[in-house]
Amino acid sequence: MTIELYTWSTPNGRKISITLEEMGVPYTVHPINIGKEEQFSPEFLKISPNNKIPAIVDTDNGNSVFESGAILMYLADKAGKYYPQDFAKRINFGPMLGRAHSFLHYNPGKAPFAEEWFAKEAKQLYGVLNTQLGKSEYVAGGYSIADIATFPWAARHEWQRIDLNEYLHVRRWYLAIAARPAVQKGYAVPGGSAAIPMPM
Ligand SMILES: N[C@@H](CCC(=O)N[C@@H](CS)C(=O)NCC(=O)O)C(=O)O
Numbered sequence: 001m002t003i004e005l006y007t008w009s010t011p012n013g014r015k016i017s018i019t020l021e022e023m024g025v026p027y028t029v030h031p032i033n034i035g036k037e038e039q040f041s042p043e044f045l046k047i048s049p050n051n052k053i054p055a056i057v058d059t060d061n062g063n064s065v066f067e068s069g070a071i072l073m074y075l076a077d078k079a080g081k082y083y084p085q086d087f088a089k090r091i092n093f094g095p096m097l098g099r100a101h102s103f104l105h106y107n108p109g110k111a112p113f114a115e116e117w118f119a120k121e122a123k124q125l126y127g128v129l130n131t132q133l134g135k136s137e138y139v140a141g142g143y144s145i146a147d148i149a150t151f152p153w154a155a156r157h158e159w160q161r162i163d164l165n166e167y168l169h170v171r172r173w174y175l176a177i178a179a180r181p182a183v184q185k186g187y188a189v190p191g192g193s194a195a196i197p198m199p200m
Pocket of ligand 1: 011039053054069
């Protein structure tokens, strides 16, 4: 399989480049600079009708897939790797943390109630993750797309005002994932040089 990957340096984009690196699947990167509104170009909208990265085209069959969760399931299903068999374990860490980035990181001071709300949501999510990782080495048993979907969000813990030293199981898991060469390579896509933030 060869994949055309449309992406940018965000948690949702990194989920897919990390997965492709882990699977050893060849892929071509098409950077879509969302800061310059390239996601609204007519060519990109044919692939990603909701004008969001990430999106892929599978050159084996011409299938295009958008929504990071759908792409992870598509790739894991096709490769027969990293797919947790227990459906209840297919979790999504992202959407609330995306709101936390909007209010806490990009627009601090504009909406104090929302900042407080999403900082609390972030703490709650890290608490849930910490409990799960206290029982299991990885999010869903063995290393899987559940870890890959969660990691790039956790990599922005500082933006979410989260101290990983307060979530020691998450910290242990985070350091183990961050040490994987495929994760380091995939994390740097499409820029080529982004380093994974390390907890103090
Ligand atoms: N639920 C979607 C969210 C994708 C998403 O929010 N992508 C952002 C970047 S992380 C984007 O492309 N934003 C540009 C826009 O909304 O115009 C997924 O998981 O793929």
